[in-house]
Amino acid sequence: MKLPSLREVGTEARLLLIGIPVFIWTMIPIYHMFLFAISPKEDAFSGKLWPDHPTLHNFSIVFHQQHYFLRDFWVQFGNSVVIAVAVGALTLIIATCAAYAISRLRVPGSRIVMNLALFTYFIPAAFLAVPMYRTMGKYGLLNNDWSLILAMVTIASPYAIWVLKQASDKLPVELDEAAVMDGASPLQIFRLVYVPLMMPSLVAIGTYAVLLAWNEYLYAFLLLSNDKAITLPVALGNFLAADDSPWELLMTTGFIYALPPAAVYYAFKRYMVGGLTAGAVKS
Amino acid sequence: MAITLSASDSALAEAPRPVLLTPSQVWGIVMLAPYLLIFLAFVVYPVGYGLWLARDPASYVALYNDPIFARAAVNTLIFLLVGINLKMVIALFLSGFFIQQRGWIKWLSVIFILPWAVPSIPTILSVRFMLNPEWGMVNHLIFNLTGDDGPNWLNDPTIALSMAIGMHIWKSLPFWTLILMTGRLAISQDLFEAAEVDGATWWQKFRFITWPSMQMLYITCTLLSMIWTLGDFNSVYLLTGGGPADLTHVLSTLGIRYLRLDQLSLAMASIVCAMPLVLPLVYFMMKRLSR
Numbered sequence: 001m002k003l004p005s006l007r008e009v010g011t012e013a014r015l016l017l018i019g020i021p022v023f024i025w026t027m028i029p030i031y032h033m034f035l036f037a038i039s040p041k042e043d044a045f046s047g048k049l050w051p052d053h054p055t056l057h058n059f060s061i062v063f064h065q066q067h068y069f070l071r072d073f074w075v076q077f078g079n080s081v082v083i084a085v086a087v088g089a090l091t092l093i094i095a096t097c098a099a100y101a102i103s104r105l106r107v108p109g110s111r112i113v114m115n116l117a118l119f120t121y122f123i124p125a126a127f128l129a130v131p132m133y134r135t136m137g138k139y140g141l142l143n144n145d146w147s148l149i150l151a152m153v154t155i156a157s158p159y160a161i162w163v164l165k166q167a168s169d170k171l172p173v174e175l176d177e178a179a180v181m182d183g184a185s186p187l188q189i190f191r192l193v194y195v196p197l198m199m200p201s202l203v204a205i206g207t208y209a210v211l212l213a214w215n216e217y218l219y220a221f222l223l224l225s226n227d228k229a230i231t232l233p234v235a236l237g238n239f240l241a242a243d244d245s246p247w248e249l250l251m252t253t254g255f256i257y258a259l260p261p262a263a264v265y266y267a268f269k270r271y272m273v274g275g276l277t278a279g280a281v282k283s
Numbered sequence: 284m285a286i287t288l289s290a291s292d293s294a295l296a297e298a299p300r301p302v303l304l305t306p307s308q309v310w311g312i313v314m315l316a317p318y319l320l321i322f323l324a325f326v327v328y329p330v331g332y333g334l335w336l337a338r339d340p341a342s343y344v345a346l347y348n349d350p351i352f353a354r355a356a357v358n359t360l361i362f363l364l365v366g367i368n369l370k371m372v373i374a375l376f377l378s379g380f381f382i383q384q385r386g387w388i389k390w391l392s393v394i395f396i397l398p399w400a401v402p403s404i405p406t407i408l409s410v411r412f413m414l415n416p417e418w419g420m421v422n423h424l425i426f427n428l429t430g431d432d433g434p435n436w437l438n439d440p441t442i443a444l445s446m447a448i449g450m451h452i453w454k455s456l457p458f459w460t461l462i463l464m465t466g467r468l469a470i471s472q473d474l475f476e477a478a479e480v481d482g483a484t485w486w487q488k489f490r491f492i493t494w495p496s497m498q499m500l501y502i503t504c505t506l507l508s509m510i511w512t513l514g515d516f517n518s519v520y521l522l523t524g525g526g527p528a529d530l531t532h533v534l535s536t537l538g539i540r541y542l543r544l545d546q547l548s549l550a551m552a553s554i555v556c557a558m559p560l561v562l563p564l565v566y567f568m569m570k571r572l573s574r
Contacts, residue, residue: 015380015383015388018380019387019388022380022391022395023391023394023395025453026394026395026453026457027397028413029398029407029409029410029413029453030397030401030406030409032409032410032412032413033405033406033409036409036412045418047420094318094321095318097314098315098317098318100311100314101310101312101314101315105308105310105311106308106311107312107315108308110311110315113315113318115569116322117322118572119565119569120322122510122561122565122569123565124511124514124561125514126516126536126538127513127514127535127554127557128326128329129516130538130539130542130550130554131330131332131333131336131551133542134329135324135325135328135329135332139324150321151325153321154321154325161318162572185306185310186306186307186310187310190314214402215403215404217404217516217517217521218516218520218539222539222542233402236404236405237404239408240524247412251408251412254404254405254406254409255405257402257404257405258401258405258406262397262400262401265399265400269396
């Protein structure tokens with residue numbers, strides 16, 4: 001067995017000197033959340049680094065909705081799921097069609113549409129929130145799931161269109177030409193050639209839209225206010241309304257709420273990294 | 284049959300000039316239509332309506348006289364100039380760390396991406412409670428170690444704003460590190476090997492190889508991050524709520540504050556005031572990306 005040289009040890013030590021603070025910095029808020037989720041109320045407020053009596057009781061309270069703040073937990077969880085899935089599906093349909101039209105069919109004016117979409121993508125969503133809130137009021141959609149779904153589709157599709165257009169520009173034109181030779185209609189090319197070839201990017205974009213909708217707080221809190229209509233993040237924010245908030249239950253609910261997107265992210269990481277970082281910033 | 288009918292219908296409806304469009308262009312218009320509808324209904328109309336609400340010069344006078352607005356504008360600038368530059372320098376540094384070929388660094392990078400993968404609301408609230416002066420873990424630790432009471436973190440405007448900036452960095456650092464890593468990995472290894480043979484120090488390697496090939500990416504990332512950070516509502520609103528005494532607002536939370544107070548024209552005016560900051564950045568990014 002070869003002993004590591006002094007130089008190698010030095011390098012390793014310096015790397016560890018960076019790695020350990022990075023690890024602690026990353027984990028503190030998440031560990032703190034987890035700690036609260038497994039602590040009974042007395043332990044949670046005592047500032048200990050590990051509870052004396054770790055318990056899963058908080059989870060049972062949340063799942064059985066046994067607290068005033070949690071009485072609609074499952075309804076709100078359902079709202080979050082329905083809205084996230086709807087936003088993912090609608091964004092995919094709209095963006096795929098638009099990207100196909102812009103990149104493959106060469107519609108007159110499609111460059112302008114692309115630039116308009118890109119412009120929307122760069123305007124911070126928080127600035128669009130105020131006028132969007134008023135508009136949804138005018139359309140009579142406030143407190144309706146559709147207001148949040150449509151708002152999130154509006155926010156998600158510009159980036160989706162842009163990434164999908166970049167990806168489809170890379171597909172060889174000869175494919176389309178060959179299909180046209182064989183007498184395929186644009187719709188057949190779309191269905192049989194374009195969509196199958198675009199699958200990796202479509203997975204990435206679908207995941208992006210689902211996560212965006214699941215994680216959204218600002219729009220959800222503006223557009224939905226009824227206890228049975230709100231999504232989970234808004235319900236979490238509502239915990240703050242009381243002075244004596246049950247923080248251990250808030251953190252438990254937050255932990256449950258954070259698990260699905262983290263799981264989805266890691267499951268689709270392969271697609272996310274390839275599909276999105278390449279598109280996010282082109283050098 | 285139904286499909287052909289609707290296609291010819293929209294061809295009639297959407298082609299005002301009697302120019303003959305090819306069938307594929309007709310299909311293209313049909314396929315663009317859903318996005319255009321969304322764009323008209325939820326971008327053009329709200330923005331136009333918002334600008335119309337913000338047309339009254341009196342609301343700008345009111346804004347100018349509102350000390351909270353001036354404070355929010357200053358806070359936003361601090362957030363952008365200090366927060367973003369700090370974040371990007373750290374990301375640049377860490378991107379060099381994470382491309383090291385080590386098993387444990389691979390694992391650490393998987394953990395490191397967590398803040399980006401989990402939703403921001405629960406983690407921000409977790410930090411909020413951690414900083415609670417009476418029951419929070421941080422002040423408990425300070426008390427146990429020193430016997431003194433820790434600072435009243437979120438009740439001091441300077442500390443509270445710093446904490447909000449820290450929260451923002453915590454959340455978005457992994458994303459930018461990942462982007463800068465792809466930039467570093469694109470640099471040819473031959474250059475570094477040649478530099479190694481010539482006995483270059485790590486600083487010389489960075490200065491003459493890494494930085495020249497990454498500076499454009501770095502600047503683009505910085506500007507893009509600035510645009511996005513202008514709209515970072517969660518880090519401030521959920522951590523400090525704009526408090527204490529409305530001293531930690533930024534422009535994105537201020538608009539929502541006015542909205543909640545039912546001062547809609549002020550809300551829109553404050554957003555219009557942010558545009559001189561946003562539009563040049565957006566223009567630059569459009570130039571970079573729409574090729």
